[in-house]
Amino acid sequence: MGVELRDISCLFGRTPAVRDISLSVPEGEFLALVGPSGAGKTTLLRIIAGLQPGYTGHVAIGTRDVTQVPARQRNIGFVFQNYALFRHMSVADNVAFGLKVRPYRRRPNRAAIAARVSELLELVQVGALAKRYPAQLSGGQRQRVALARALATEPELLLLDEPFGALDPLVRKEIRTWLRGLHDRLGLTSILVTHDQDEALEVADRIAVLRDGRLEQIGTPAMLEDAPATPFVHRFLGETVGFQAMSQAGSLRLEGAWRSVGATLPPAPPGAGSVLLSVRPYAVGLAQTQPGQEGARVLGVQRSGAFLRYRIAPSEALEAEAVTLLVPASLPALSPGSLCALDLSAARLFPSADDPMPQKAGRAVSAVDA
Amino acid sequence: MRVALAAGRRPRTPAIIPGALPAFGLTLFWVGLLVLLPLAALAERPWENGAPWLLATLTTPRTLAALRLSFGCALCAAAVTTLLGLLLAWVLERVRPPGWRMLDALIDLPFALPTAVAGITLATLYAPTGWIGAPLAGLGFRIAGTPVGIGVALVFVGLPFVVRTVLPVLRDLPGELEEAAATLGARRGQIALRVLLPALFPALATGFGLAFARGVGEYGSVIFIAGNKPMVSEIAPLLIVIRLSEDDYAGAAGIGLLMLVTAALCLMLVTLLRRRLPAMRGVAG
Numbered sequence: 001m002g003v004e005l006r007d008i009s010c011l012f013g014r015t016p017a018v019r020d021i022s023l024s025v026p027e028g029e030f031l032a033l034v035g036p037s038g039a040g041k042t043t044l045l046r047i048i049a050g051l052q053p054g055y056t057g058h059v060a061i062g063t064r065d066v067t068q069v070p071a072r073q074r075n076i077g078f079v080f081q082n083y084a085l086f087r088h089m090s091v092a093d094n095v096a097f098g099l100k101v102r103p104y105r106r107r108p109n110r111a112a113i114a115a116r117v118s119e120l121l122e123l124v125q126v127g128a129l130a131k132r133y134p135a136q137l138s139g140g141q142r143q144r145v146a147l148a149r150a151l152a153t154e155p156e157l158l159l160l161d162e163p164f165g166a167l168d169p170l171v172r173k174e175i176r177t178w179l180r181g182l183h184d185r186l187g188l189t190s191i192l193v194t195h196d197q198d199e200a201l202e203v204a205d206r207i208a209v210l211r212d213g214r215l216e217q218i219g220t221p222a223m224l225e226d227a228p229a230t231p232f233v234h235r236f237l238g239e240t241v242g243f244q245a246m247s248q249a250g251s252l253r254l255e256g257a258w259r260s261v262g263a264t265l266p267p268a269p270p271g272a273g274s275v276l277l278s279v280r281p282y283a284v285g286l287a288q289t290q291p292g293q294e295g296a297r298v299l300g301v302q303r304s305g306a307f308l309r310y311r312i313a314p315s316e317a318l319e320a321e322a323v324t325l326l327v328p329a330s331l332p333a334l335s336p337g338s339l340c341a342l343d344l345s346a347a348r349l350f351p352s353a354d355d356p357m358p359q360k361a362g363r364a365v366s367a368v369d370a
Numbered sequence: 371m372r373v374a375l376a377a378g379r380r381p382r383t384p385a386i387i388p389g390a391l392p393a394f395g396l397t398l399f400w401v402g403l404l405v406l407l408p409l410a411a412l413a414e415r416p417w418e419n420g421a422p423w424l425l426a427t428l429t430t431p432r433t434l435a436a437l438r439l440s441f442g443c444a445l446c447a448a449a450v451t452t453l454l455g456l457l458l459a460w461v462l463e464r465v466r467p468p469g470w471r472m473l474d475a476l477i478d479l480p481f482a483l484p485t486a487v488a489g490i491t492l493a494t495l496y497a498p499t500g501w502i503g504a505p506l507a508g509l510g511f512r513i514a515g516t517p518v519g520i521g522v523a524l525v526f527v528g529l530p531f532v533v534r535t536v537l538p539v540l541r542d543l544p545g546e547l548e549e550a551a552a553t554l555g556a557r558r559g560q561i562a563l564r565v566l567l568p569a570l571f572p573a574l575a576t577g578f579g580l581a582f583a584r585g586v587g588e589y590g591s592v593i594f595i596a597g598n599k600p601m602v603s604e605i606a607p608l609l610i611v612i613r614l615s616e617d618d619y620a621g622a623a624g625i626g627l628l629m630l631v632t633a634a635l636c637l638m639l640v641t642l643l644r645r646r647l648p649a650m651r652g653v654a655g
Contacts, residue, residue: 049549049553050552050553051549051552051553070552071549071552071553072552072553072554072555072556072557073555074553075555076553077553078549078550078553080546080549080550082544082546084544084546084547084549084550086547086550086551086565086568086569087569087649088568088569088571088647088648088649089568089648090648097551097554097556097564098554098555098556101551101554101555101556101557101560101564102555133648149550149554150553150554152554153554153555
């Protein structure tokens with residue numbers, strides 16, 4: 001079932017954890033909530049689950065307004081970051097829990113519960129572990145058991161709070177692909193919280209980027225990449241290099257240290273003012289300059305997988321302004337010390353005032369320190 | 371250049387703490403001197419008049435009654451203490467009533483109080499003329515001078531053992547367990563019974579064992595309230611003291627040995643049961 005959030009706000013003491021978020025998740029969608037830690041994504045997920053007291057606004061699951069409904073009556077499946085398996089119960093008992101605690105009239109009989117449990121354990125591919133205890137399982141197995149437990153009550157909505165955080169990278173990749181397959185097969189509606197943008201880009205239909213409790217942008221991965229609403233969104237979904245520029249009378253010009261470097265720029269936005277050019281390090285074109293042409297200085301080149309990693313500065317004296325760019329190794333290499341022409345036409349433009357955390361022009365920023 | 375390698379030599383694994391070996395030796399020496407040697411003496415002493423004599427002394431009705439009373443009261447008191455201790459720990463950790471810090475500090479009072487002081491206090495309170503004893507006497511209940519009185523004293527001294535073992539476990543239970551149960555549709559009562567209580571069982575078992583062991587040997591806090599009537603409210607440790615005052619060292623040591631063996635067996639049983647608890651599955655310990 002779909003989810004509808006209207007004007008959700010939540011305070012932790014005096015600090016707002018979630019500020020006025022409205023969004024809707026259509027039935028069958030896989031939505032990822034991403035953002036740096038402290039962005040409010042887990043709080044938002046807990047509000048949807050009914051685990052977070054003291055929020056304002058409205059939550060609807062399907063056609064039912066559940067704002068006043070406690071967690072146990074919301075019919076959701078929740079997978080916790082640390083799995084929260086019941087240690088004193090076998091795997092089978094963990095999965096059966098949601099069925100066994102039902103009121104007598106709605107509780108399936110023993111045989112039906114046992115059948116459902118083994119069906120679910122097969123579904124998550126841990127059928128052989130029914131009699132084991134959580135302490136005897138590996139991280140990936142616990143993850144699958146937690147998922148089976150959450151699915152046992154046939155929830156309308158599956159909520160996942162950083163479910164892959166504790167897994168090693170290989171298992172992580174495998175299990176998230178598998179989870180996406182399961183989502184499609186069972187026709188679930190799922191909301192995943194993660195701080196790993198790659199994970200979100202890989203599994204989600206749409207991504208909601210949160211920052212400081214606010215919804216920065218929501219859209220498909222392609223939309224967020226092609227038309228990021230803010231520099232933050234662009235920066236969060238991948239590495240970026242930023243340049244300050246000035247837009248005036250229909251033309252765009254680099255500012256600061258890079259001013260004297262002749263670069264190909266995207267078309268100027270309407271109006272005048274300061275502009276931030278944000279570009280992926282692999283989307284910048286680098287070419288040998290023609291004789292007499294102005295250019296940037298190549299400080300160093302390093303092979304990095306299928307790419308060459310260039311350190312480029314406006315001039316040798318301005319090494320502090322250096323940026324790192326990635327160029328496919330198949331292109332002809334430029335030698336250190338040579339001049340190069342920059343092609344920044346793939347850069348996204350943002351009015352500079354858009355970015356409350358202005359970055360130094362020409363400094364590569366990764367999502368981690370954002 | 372090839373280096374000649376000595377065959378069959380494993381690199382020595384460094385000790386975890388510096389000086390582990392001397393520390394280990396010293397510990398063993400002290401344990402031997404302070405614990406094992408006296409225990410060996412205790413085990414050796416009772417047999418000096420011969421086994422038939424020992425059997426006869428230990429099976430007199432008075433001795434049997436005292437042993438039955440000590441173990442029975444300790445068992446009942448440990449059970450009550452476990453329930454009360456769980457309740458107290460729960461209130462301290464989850465309810466946090468105003469002044470809970472004060473209460474938290476008071477829990478340890480029986481640890482610190484000289485047992486004789488506790489004994490006199492309890493005896494005064496529960497005497498037929500005491501603050502608690504008088505109203506109860508009006509209703510026809512007698513506490514002082516009966517096994518119930520002994521139980522009251524044992525609960526008093528045993529309570530901190532249970533609270534102090536359960537409280538940290540309760541504190542460390544991840545909140546997600548309750549939240550997970552709630553999202554799966556469990557009501558508050560079901561969460562408490564099916565999720566929290568089983569998770570606390572190992573700690574409760576340990577607390578029970580400690581309270582029981584303390585109760586069996588408790589002397590100072592009991593003798594004042596117990597009244598010490600032979601066959602009715604005379605506890606085994608008191609009987610040991612009586613035997614000693616009669617210069618019957620063999621008899622005293624005999625009762626002591628029997629108590630030691632029985633208490634050790636009881637603790638072993640608790641440990642075994644604890645290991646079989648579902649909450650301990652797949653966990654070392």
